[in-house]
Amino acid sequence: MLKLNGAEKSFNHQTIFSAFDLAVAPGRFTVLVGPSGCGKSTLFDGLTGVTNLDRGTISWQGRQMDSLRGHAAYMQQKDLLLPWFTLMENSLLPARTGSGAGKSGTSRPEEAAARLFARLGLSGYENHYPGQVSGGMRQRCALVRTLMFNRDLILLDEPLSALDAITRRGLQALLLMLQSEFGKTILMITHDIEEALLLGDEICLLSPMPMTVVERFAPEQPKPRDFNHPELIAVKRHVLDRLQGDAACETI
């Protein structure tokens, strides 16, 4: 269980969020949806330890901590693959830096990575360099690296927003796999409602600054979801109406 209690952060007397609470149940896929600039990236910076929260507590699996550094895997919009390493070497970085695969015990990291390459359709590209493959493949390699962290919690910061629509569809399915096949607990932020509705067990709709959770949804449809299902269409319409009523939000 990931718990955030009374989190507060402000920059230059501007309150980004205050008294912000969040609970992510183990094995659940929780999505934070909000307009650009609402402060969700700042929240993630607080979780990953890039900035310190002004107030509030973070706890994971019952232990209180300053940040999730060392406890969570992380993936974002940029694939962050190092151009001087092959795809395989990139995926092995968490193991090479001694935080990840050491704990897997039974199998060697190279074998674990090779299995993930096969599972994510990257077989045959192990020795290619990031500059030689497409954006979708790079992001899939970033996904392999994320899994190679061997952490139960995964933070996803708009991981698919730099991709084209078709590539994106394929990767959404792979993100679901993180949960269904590997049993990860996932916290994702996005500004794409459709993506949130396709992937999330729980969806928290955020307001512009100061950021609060204005509404929660838990679509009952089993995953993988069909976006044409009336329940999802109704929810999406409701969310868009609500956001359009909000003058402060410009894009979603």
Add this chain to the structure above:
Amino acid sequence: MSWTGFREMLPVKRSDIIAPAIALGILGIWEAGVRLADTPVFILPQPSVIVATAVTEAILIWPHALTTLAEILLGIGLALATAIPLAILMFANPGLEKGLAPFLVASQAVPVFALAPLLVVWLGYGMASKVFMAWIIIFFPVTISLLSGLKSCDPEFRVLFRLMGASFFQRLRLLYWPWALPQFFSGLRVGVSVATIGAVIGEWVGAQQGLGYLMIQSNARLRTDMVFAAILWLTLMGLALWILVGVIEKRTITWKIDR
């Protein structure tokens, strides 16, 4: 046949011939000017005489050239051995960088050439004073370029490596060092191309060997052609070092960073 058709048949591109064409043009004007004005050789020898001297006197010049080359290479080695650790230390410790930056800048404000006579007094007529001169000159561009290369690393990669729990040395080896290599090499190229100056100035002030020593001796005997021949050898050495660094850089850096 049209001109464009003819040009396309040539094995080299037009842009590749510009530099040699300019060089040949200048040498041609020099040669013709000296011959027409009938300038004495001890005032200004023409290029053909310089090349002839550089080749026929090679046996005399070589030991001097080797001495100067050794001084430069030792200077480069010493500069690398000190600049790399210092840049890494300053990168790891911003407080140290703040403390040392004024001294680094001040060391560049001191005219090194004014120090040359003192260095000879302190370190003697041998190679040590020349190596030291070369070291002072190369050290600064290498340190500064490596430091700024290390600092240019994308902060999002830092976040990723922090979350992986990587130690400073792991981050240095896997992330910062390769990231800084292009800037490091451009600093090194500047360094090696000015290193010849340091060695030669040192030799002018006091030496028993080296191209700088040869130049001073030949100048005193009005062997202007020999002075130019020494300059020619020096230029070739500097050029060779520049090219060597370029080749090593190309071999090492096979990737491109999207900045």
